[in-house]
Amino acid sequence: MFxxxxxxxxxxxxxxxxxxxxxxxxxxxxxxxxxxxxxxxNKPNILKSVDDIFDQIETLKDKLDGxxxxxxxxxxxxxxxxxxxxxxxxxxxxxxxxxxxxxDELILEEHxxxxxxxxxxxxxxxxxxxxxxxxxVKYFTxxxxxxxxxxxxVDIDSDGNLNLTGYPSDEFxxxxxxxxxxx
Amino acid sequence: xxxxxxxKGDILIQNIQIAQDTLDELDLxxxxxxxxxxxxxxxxxxxxxxxxxxxxxKKVEELYQEKFSIYLEQLEQEEQIRIAKEKExxxxxxxxxxxxxxxxQGYKVxxxxxxxxSIKLVLQRRF
Numbered sequence: 001m002f003x004x005x006x007x008x009x010x011x012x013x014x015x016x017x018x019x020x021x022x023x024x025x026x027x028x029x030x031x032x033x034x035x036x037x038x039x040x041x042n043k044p045n046i047l048k049s050v051d052d053i054f055d056q057i058e059t060l061k062d063k064l065d066g067x068x069x070x071x072x073x074x075x076x077x078x079x080x081x082x083x084x085x086x087x088x089x090x091x092x093x094x095x096x097x098x099x100x101x102x103x104d105e106l107i108l109e110e111h112x113x114x115x116x117x118x119x120x121x122x123x124x125x126x127x128x129x130x131x132x133x134x135x136x137v138k139y140f141t142x143x144x145x146x147x148x149x150x151x152x153x154v155d156i157d158s159d160g161n162l163n164l165t166g167y168p169s170d171e172f173x174x175x176x177x178x179x180x181x182x183x
Numbered sequence: 184x185x186x187x188x189x190x191k192g193d194i195l196i197q198n199i200q201i202a203q204d205t206l207d208e209l210d211l212x213x214x215x216x217x218x219x220x221x222x223x224x225x226x227x228x229x230x231x232x233x234x235x236x237x238x239x240x241k242k243v244e245e246l247y248q249e250k251f252s253i254y255l256e257q258l259e260q261e262e263q264i265r266i267a268k269e270k271e272x273x274x275x276x277x278x279x280x281x282x283x284x285x286x287x288q289g290y291k292v293x294x295x296x297x298x299x300x301s302i303k304l305v306l307q308r309r310f
Contacts, residue, residue, distance in 0.1 A: 012294055012305045150308040151293065154281055158300035160273035162281075175284045183276050 002053065002080055004046040005039040005072050009060055013153040013166030015096035015120065016145035017065030020057050021165070024081075027073035029100040033128035039072040050084045058091060066094035066119070075099050075106060078114040085117035094119040094141070100126060103138065115140070122147060188231050192220035192240045194248065201254055205247040211239050220244060270300070278302055 005023040008014075014021045026042040027034075034040075057067060067088050074081055074097050085095050095118050099106075103123055106115060115121070119141045127134040137147045152166040154176070162180055164173065196202045196218040206213060206220075213220050220243050222236045282292060285306045294305035 010296075010303065012303070148307075152285075152290070152306045154304045154306065156274050156277055156281075156302040156304070158270060158274075160270055160277055162277065169288070172285070172288060175288070176281070179277055179280045179284070183273055183280070 001047045001049055002077060002084075003042065003044055004048055005036070007046070007053075007056075008155075008163075008165060009056070010063065011068070011153055011165055013151040014068040014070060014098070015066060016094065018063060019066050019068045019096070020060060020064055021068045021070060022053065022074075023070050024072035024074050024077050026076055027071055027100065028076065029073055029125060031100050031126035033126050033133065034100075036072070050080055050087070054084055054087045057088060057093070061091050061093060064093055066096060068096040068098065070098035073100055075101055075111055075114065078108070078110045082110060082114040082117065085114055089117050096120045096122070096145075098122045098135075100124070120145060186226050186229070188222060188224050188226050188233055188236060190222045190233065190236050190240055192244050194244050195219065196247070198251055198254060201250045202247055205243055205250060209239075209243055209246065211243065213240060213243055220247070267300075274300075274302060278304070 002022075003025040005025040006021075007023070008021040011019050011021045023036070023039060025039055025045040027040045030040065057064070069081055069085075088095060097114070097118050097120075099121065101111075101123060102125070103121075106112070119139070121138045121140065122135050123138065124134045124136050132147075133149060135147070135149060149167045152164065152168045152172065155163040155165075157163070160183070162176060164176055168176070196215060199215065199218075202215050202220070206215070212224065213222050215221070216223070220240050222240060224231065281304065285292070285304075289309050290306040291309055292304060293307040294303070296303040
């Protein structure tokens with residue numbers, strides 16, 4: 001079973017176009033600037049099988065451009081992710097992965113297996129003191145997406161609840177909290 | 184021999200207007216008393232069949248319950264519409280305020296998608 005932090009079925013700020021985004025739960029890297037610290041713990045959160053996730057993606061595939069694995073640390077669940085990735089590629093969707101590992105750290109056989117199905121990899125320890133937050137991009141297939149770490153997606157659901165993904169500044173988050181409290 | 188025939192229905196009337204409409208429609212000698220349908224008449228000549236009156240009250244009650252159910256469904260629909268409108272107003276207010284704040288902070292709206300009563304906004308920072 002995957003241990004999952006969050007799932008967004010249609011997200012536009014985690015890769016190329018409209019994407020199914022899977023945030024894995026659990027990360028041992030502990031990057032200092034990480035804003036998903038809740039996703040570090042390996043304690044079971046949302047548990048789903050490869051088939052559970054794949055079935056959901058397959059249902060949505062006509063509306064998607066691809067699937068993104070992020071986290072948490074995707075490569076810490078790479079054995080199951082590579083099985084999922086292989087299935088996703090078979091239905092014609094591309095795969096982006098956001099990892100905190102450096103390229104030369106992805107040496108395990110299971111890492112290499114997952115990389116076989118990866119189109120775009122954003123990699124490197126997240127570090128706000130470095131240029132581009134130390135996030136680098138490797139294109140394994142065609143270079144069809146320009147990495148942008150400033151876009152924000154705001155989802156307002158039918159009940160008016162707000163969900164924020166992407167790269168919001170502290171000021172933006174504060175304003176969102178104020179709007180939520182006011183309305 | 185003379186007697187008073189007094190028959191009281193089983194159901195508790197929750198809407199007097201609907202109960203009265205039901206009685207007007209069926210035009211029977213049945214009244215409303217203490218939120219129940221009743222038949223209460225002096226039977227001077229022993230002409231009234233109690234069983235017939237019990238059946239009539241049952242018929243009144245069935246029609247009343249049918250009308251009352253329709254009334255409750257309408258109320259529920261109206262409530263759902265009211266809630267949906269209220270939620271729509273909340274969504275739109277939040278949407279306006281988010282866009283306004285985003286623009287102040289140097290973002291433009293790159294994409295806006297509305298489906299299934301939800302709004303997705305993709306904001307891009309202007310450099």
